[in-house]
Structure formats: C-alpha cells, structure tokens
Amino acid sequence: MARSLALLLALTAACSSRPSSGRLSITDDWGRTVALASPAQRIVSLSPSSTEILFAIGAGPRLVGRTAYCDWPLAARAVPSVGNGIEPSVEAVAARRPDLVVLYASAANRAAAGGLAALGIPVAVLKLDLGADVVRAARRLAALTGEEPAADSLVAAFDSSLGAVHARAAALPGRAPLLYVDVWASPPMTVGRGSYLSQLLEAAGAANAFGDLGASAATVSLEAVAARDPDAVLVIAADTLQPPDLAARPGWSAVRAVREGRVLVVDASLYGRPGPRMPLAAADLARRIAPLRWRSGR
Amino acid sequence: MRRPSAPAFLAGLAVAALAALALGLALGAAPLAPGALLAALGGRGDPTAVAILWSLRAPRVALGFVVGGVLAVAGAGLQALVRNPLADPYLLGLSGGAGLGAVLAIAAGVASAWALPAAAFAGALLAVAVVYRLGLVAGGGLDSRVLLLAGVVVGAFAGALLAGVLAVSEAAQVRTATLWLMGSLGGVAWPGVLALAAYSAPAVAVLLAEARNLNLLALGEEPAQHLGADVARTKRRVYVAASLLAAASVAAAGMIGFVGLVVPHAVRLVRGHDHRFLLPASFVLGGTFLVVADTVARTLFAPLELPVGVVTAVVGVPIFAVLLKRWTSR
Numbered sequence: 362m363a364r365s366l367a368l369l370l371a372l373t374a375a376c377s378s379r380p381s382s383g384r385l386s387i388t389d390d391w392g393r394t395v396a397l398a399s400p401a402q403r404i405v406s407l408s409p410s411s412t413e414i415l416f417a418i419g420a421g422p423r424l425v426g427r428t429a430y431c432d433w434p435l436a437a438r439a440v441p442s443v444g445n446g447i448e449p450s451v452e453a454v455a456a457r458r459p460d461l462v463v464l465y466a467s468a469a470n471r472a473a474a475g476g477l478a479a480l481g482i483p484v485a486v487l488k489l490d491l492g493a494d495v496v497r498a499a500r501r502l503a504a505l506t507g508e509e510p511a512a513d514s515l516v517a518a519f520d521s522s523l524g525a526v527h528a529r530a531a532a533l534p535g536r537a538p539l540l541y542v543d544v545w546a547s548p549p550m551t552v553g554r555g556s557y558l559s560q561l562l563e564a565a566g567a568a569n570a571f572g573d574l575g576a577s578a579a580t581v582s583l584e585a586v587a588a589r590d591p592d593a594v595l596v597i598a599a600d601t602l603q604p605p606d607l608a609a610r611p612g613w614s615a616v617r618a619v620r621e622g623r624v625l626v627v628d629a630s631l632y633g634r635p636g637p638r639m640p641l642a643a644a645d646l647a648r649r650i651a652p653l654r655w656r657s658g659r
Numbered sequence: 660m661r662r663p664s665a666p667a668f669l670a671g672l673a674v675a676a677l678a679a680l681a682l683g684l685a686l687g688a689a690p691l692a693p694g695a696l697l698a699a700l701g702g703r704g705d706p707t708a709v710a711i712l713w714s715l716r717a718p719r720v721a722l723g724f725v726v727g728g729v730l731a732v733a734g735a736g737l738q739a740l741v742r743n744p745l746a747d748p749y750l751l752g753l754s755g756g757a758g759l760g761a762v763l764a765i766a767a768g769v770a771s772a773w774a775l776p777a778a779a780f781a782g783a784l785l786a787v788a789v790v791y792r793l794g795l796v797a798g799g800g801l802d803s804r805v806l807l808l809a810g811v812v813v814g815a816f817a818g819a820l821l822a823g824v825l826a827v828s829e830a831a832q833v834r835t836a837t838l839w840l841m842g843s844l845g846g847v848a849w850p851g852v853l854a855l856a857a858y859s860a861p862a863v864a865v866l867l868a869e870a871r872n873l874n875l876l877a878l879g880e881e882p883a884q885h886l887g888a889d890v891a892r893t894k895r896r897v898y899v900a901a902s903l904l905a906a907a908s909v910a911a912a913g914m915i916g917f918v919g920l921v922v923p924h925a926v927r928l929v930r931g932h933d934h935r936f937l938l939p940a941s942f943v944l945g946g947t948f949l950v951v952a953d954t955v956a957r958t959l960f961a962p963l964e965l966p967v968g969v970v971t972a973v974v975g976v977p978i979f980a981v982l983l984k985r986w987t988s989r
Binding site: 548571574580581583584587590615 | 845
C-alpha cells in the first residue's frame with residue numbers, strides 16, 4: 362500500500378511536469394530537445410549568467426564546473442573552473458563527469474556542443490543576451506533541475522522589482538538623464554539599443570546617448586560623444602577600486618560631462634551581464650543618476 | 660600619357676594637401692554648420708564645438724598627416740634599400756614586434772594612454788635591432804636578401820608569441836589588443852602629435868639627405884660604389900631611419916596598412932624614380948591620403964567609426980589600379 366502510494370505520488374509529480382514522456386525535457390535556444398531522466402545532479406555552467414541563475418534557483422550546490430569568469434555569487438568561486446565559456450575545452454568539461462552542461466548560445470560554441478553530445482553528455486544551449494532571456498533561462502534550467510517552485514518565485518521577484526524600480530524612476534520630476542555607456546576607451550566603444558545595457562538604462566529611468574544605433578556594440582567617434590553632450594558617462598569597469606581617470610584620456614576633456622566630473626564608475630560583474638541581479642543593478646543605477654535629473658532645461 | 664612637370668606636380672600636391680586638411684577639419688561625426696565652424700576656429704561660440712574642433716579634430720588631422728607622411732617616406736626608403744617593390748614599413752619584423760610589445764603591456768595590465776605606445780615602440784625597436792643584427796651577418800653591407808628573410812622570420816616569431824599571449828589572456832584584453840593593432844588616429848592628443856612630429860623630423864631629414872645615394876643604389880650596389888656612394892653606410896642609415904619612423908608611427912596610431920606600400924609607388928608611377936623628388940613628394944601625398952581616408956572613416960557611417968585601415972585599402976586600391984594602368988601602358 363505504502364509502495365503503491367509512493368508510485369502514485371511519483372507518477373503525479375512526473376505527470377505535472379511532463380505528462381507526455383515522463384522525463385524532464387525542454388527545447389533550448391538552438392531548437393534542440395534536451396531530455397533528462399531525472400533532475401541534473403552534476404552541472405557544468407559555461408556562462409556567468411547561467412551560473413548566477415542556477416544559484417538563484419537553488420541548484421548551486423549541484424554545480425561541478427564553471428567558467429573562469431563566473432565570480433558571483435561568492436559560493437560560485439568555490440566550484441572548480443573549467444576555463445573559457447566560449448570555445449570551452451570539451452575535455453576539461455567532460456572530466457567533471459557532468460550530467461548536464463549549460464552552454465552559452467554563441468556560434469563559436471557549435472563545435473563544443475557537438476563534441477559534448479558525441480560523448481553522450483546532455484547539453485542545454487541558452488541565449489543569455491537580454492533581460493528577458495534571464496526569465497526564459499531560469500524557467501528551463503528549473504525544469505532540468507526540478508526547481509520549478511524556486512524559479513517561479515525568482516521570476517515573480519525579478520519582474521516585480523524591475524517594475525518597481527522603473528515606476529519609481531518614472532515618477533521623479535525632470536527628464537530622463539542621458540548617459541554615455543563607456544564599454545571601452547580607445548577606440549571609444551559603446552552600446553546601441555539592441556543591448557542588455559541599453560535595457561538596463563531604460564529600466565533605471567535613463568536614456569542611452571547612442572540608443573539610435575541598432576548594433577548592440579559599436580565603435581563611435583569621440584566627437585559624436587562630445588556633440589551628444591550626455592549628462593554623465595557610465596564607465597563599466599572590471600576594477601572599481603582603481604577607477605579610470607577619464608580626463609587623462611587623450612581628447613576626452615572635449616566631452617562636457619568629463620570636464621565637469623560627471624562620471625559614474627560601476628562594477629562590470631553587476632552591470633555587465635544579464636542575470637538575476639538585473640533589478641539590483643537597475644536600482645543601483647537609478648539611485649546614482651537621481652541627482653542628474655535636476656539638470657533639465659539646458 | 661605625358662608625365663606632369665615637377666612644379667605642376669608639386670603645386671597639385673600642395674593644393675591637395677591643403678584641401679585635405681581643410682576637409683578633415685570641416686567634416687566629422689558631429690555636424691557643425693559653416694558659421695559655427697568659423698566661430699569655433701576663432702575659439703568663439705559654443706564651448707563644445709570649440710572642444711570638438713580644437714581638441715579632437717585638429718590633433719587628429721595633424722596626426723593623420725604626420726603618420727601618413729612618415730609611413731610613406733619610410734616605405735619609399737625601404738623599397739629603395741631592399742630593391743623590392745613589395746617592401747612596406749611593417750615588413751622587416753616591425754609589425755610583429757610592435758604588436759607583441761603592445762599585447763604584453765596589456766597582459767601585464769599597464770595599458771594606459773602612454774604605456775601602450777611606449778611598449779609597442781620598445782617591441783618594434785627590439786625587432787628592428789634583431790633584424791639589423793641578422794642583416795649584418797653577411798658583412799657590413801646589410802645584404803638585402805638576408806634583411807628580408809630576417810625580417811620575415813623575426814616577424815613570424817613575434818607573431819607566434821603574440822598569438823600565444825592572446826590565447827591565454829582574458830577576452831577583454833584580446834579585444835583591446837586587436838582593436839589597437841588595427842590602427843586608429845583617434846587616441847592621441849596634441850602632446851602626442853607634437854612628440855611624434857619632433858621625433859620624426861631628424862629621421863626624415865636623414866632619409867632626405869641620403870636621396871642622392873639611394874638614386875645611385877638603384878643602379879645596383881657595385882655601380883653605386885664605383886660612382887662614389889658609401890653603399891654600406893647609406894643602407895645602414897636608411898634602414899635605421901625608416902625603421903625608427905615606422906616604429907614611432909605604430910606607437911602613435913597602431914598599424915595602418917597600405918599607405919607605406921602604395922604611396923611611394925604612386926609617386927614613382929607619375930613622376931619617376933628620383934629620390935630627391937620621390938621622398939618629399941611621398942611624405943606630402945602620404946599625409947594627404949591618410950587625412951582623407953580618416954575623414955572618410957569618421958564620417959561615412961557616423962556616429963559609427965570605421966577602422967582607418969579599411970578605408971586606406973578600399974580607397975587606395977582602385978586609385979592605384981588606375982595609376983598602374985595609365986602610367987605603365989605608355
């Protein structure tokens with residue numbers, strides 16, 4: 362009786378997630394079907410974003426491999442690194458004996474996906490480029506790890522926090538501050554409207570000085586930066602303890618925001634990747650740019 | 660087709676150079692109306708327009724002229740030295756050395772506005788020194804064939820080390836290195852332009868002083884010796900001066916292809932091989948060409964910016980093909 366009850370419960374659980382096959386199955390961002398007989402127990406995550414998501418849905422303790430760039434949460438640093446997430450070493454990944462590999466959807470990863478598949482290792486390829494990708498990836502990673510309830514609450518908190526930040530910013534007086542996003546100094550590289558950072562700016566109630574560009578990343582003329590006269594320069598820095606001195610860069614004093622010292626240096630780990638911390642980054646940015654709002658009517 | 664007379668050619672060059680400089684100042688990613696442009700030239704009007712004109716466009720145009728001129732003169736000198744039309748300023752191991760120096764500086768985390776050019780310059784000089792030393796193995800006369808081989812070999816060695824460093828360093832570092840190596844005139848302010856100009860002047864003067872001997876050298880080493888040229892000394896001087904020029908231009912603007920290869924040939928095709936004319940004319944034409952190419956790079960897809968090396972090749976190849984056809988089919 363007890364045994365048949367357990368069987369019934371197991372069946373019910375299986376039916377509630379995947380009624381057709383009785384297995385855990387998703388379609389990844391390359392349109393491949395990824396099916397597991399049971400929730401993944403040994404996961405190698407090959408992008409910093411997917412690592413953050415896995416920890417956020419409670420699957421972090423099951424990580425057995427990560428990239429050299431997976432630096433958040435702090436517990437991720439205790440997981441062994443397998444090196445690069447783009448063109449990863451198939452051998453190093455396989456040596457971790459994973460039952461699930463989460464690969465970033467980059468054309469450069471085709472060979473690695475094929476190599477891992479040939480070894481019989483399940484691979485889920487996830488696109489993690491924009492804010493909306495975080496929610497979609499969290500849902501599918503939850504299906505593969507059996508953490509659906511945690512993912513439900515993550516997604517709900519993600520959406521409501523982002524909405525709250527945006528609503529607060531929109532309620533402030535004055536116009537949205539115009540920011541130049543400094544991704545690289547020389548040649549000057551910034552982001553266009555199709556980028557995660559542009560989305561982050563919008564969520565925080567700011568406008569991207571090069572939001573008219575379609576490309577997600579673009580090399581622009583310094584004089585175009587000066588002519589667009591942003592309210593502030595947002596520097597995405599790997600090391601915020603040693604912030605770059607923009608006034609010392611040749612020619613940059615032509616930009617009024619640099620001359621007048623309106624430079625915001627932010628942490629690339631928090632700002633530079635789509636992940637569960639996007640609402641946190643947006644709230645941080647909204648707080649930093651609030652003083653710029655009085656600069657209206659110029 | 661008849662060759663233009665020297666005065667006519669020089670006058671044409673001067674007009675073209677002035678037009679290029681004016682064009683470079685007038686055009687850019689930020690559209691400035693003629694009135695605002697004139698006001699900014701006089702330092703009046705909107706402070707942002709003044710800053711765009713005087714701290715961005717003017718140093719960039721000046722840098723373009725000096726780098727283009729220096730590359731063309733160095734190319735002309737090296738082509739005469741090794742008597743090979745394919746010689747360009749980067750041929751003799753210089754590009755590999757400069758690239759390796761820059762990448763090592765980036766990997767060591769010292770990629771500031773000044774450290775990067777300094778490291779590239781040091782790397783280029785090291786490569787030049789090794790090639791020079793190898794070139795002397797066949798005696799004090801710097802055998803052209805040995806020099807070419809040594810240049811290619813040292814370049815390959817540095818290139819391999821560079822690829823190795825790139826392979827094991829972080830993604831952001833790789834991006835900096837590759838972007839920087841592609842060449843850009845955007846990263847230098849007035850002090851850098853003046854430093855390059857002051858540094859280049861003596862090396863250009865050395866090349867100009869050797870013009871007569873380079874004419875003799877074109878006849879062959881033995882005839883040149885018989886006609887009174889100190890061939891070994893001329894070759895050493897030309898090699899060192901041209902390499903120092905190329906190294907400095909790489910340090911200031913990264914690697915900008917095509918100018919040093921094609922501009923001297925263009926002058927030769929139109930005006931012949933006299934180095935007393937070829938070297939100064941190459942300087943002016945190289946400077947003009949690079950200023951025009953950079954203006955196109957800055958404005959064609961504004962506010963996006965093209966790598967200037969793309970423009971030098973895309974604009975330069977058709978012009979060169981036309982010249983080749985018109986002046987060799989006489």
